[in-house]
Amino acid sequence: MSYPNEWNQREFLQNKKRLEAEGIKVLLIDTILSPIENADTVVYNPYELQKEPKGSVFVFYCDSGKSTLERLKEYKNKFPLHHCISLKGGRGYWRINMTVFDD
Incomplete structure (x- = not known):
């Protein structure tokens, strides 16, 4: 799979479900100490x-998504064996009640 620089919440939830079913770990990384x-x-x-594990997907978040997108190159250099996404x-745009369903 080719990984983009950004996922929105829906894409994160859908891809997390699909990738974890394939055995790939997907982590939502808190960079602002605000879960x-x-x-x-x-x-x-x-x-x-x-x-x-090698090949894990790290999805970084901040308050607005701008800072993590700006630092994405730094994250990719720091974690070359993993996939980094903002x-x-x-x-700020996270919807607590959003869920995804199987097609």
Whole structure:
């Protein structure tokens, strides 16, 4: 799969479900120390993230998605064995009750 620079919440939820069914780990990374309610997030810790399986997908978020998109190149250089994506709209556009269903 080719990974874009950004996923919106719907794309994140759909791709997470599909990729994890294929055995690929997808993590929502909190870069602002502000977890998203009802979402399984991981605090940004480069040392711990390096331990994740090769090919894992890291989706970074901030308040608006702008900072993580600007730093995406830095994340990709820091985690060359993983796929790095920015969450479009960040925490501000996250809808707590959004879910995805099988087609």
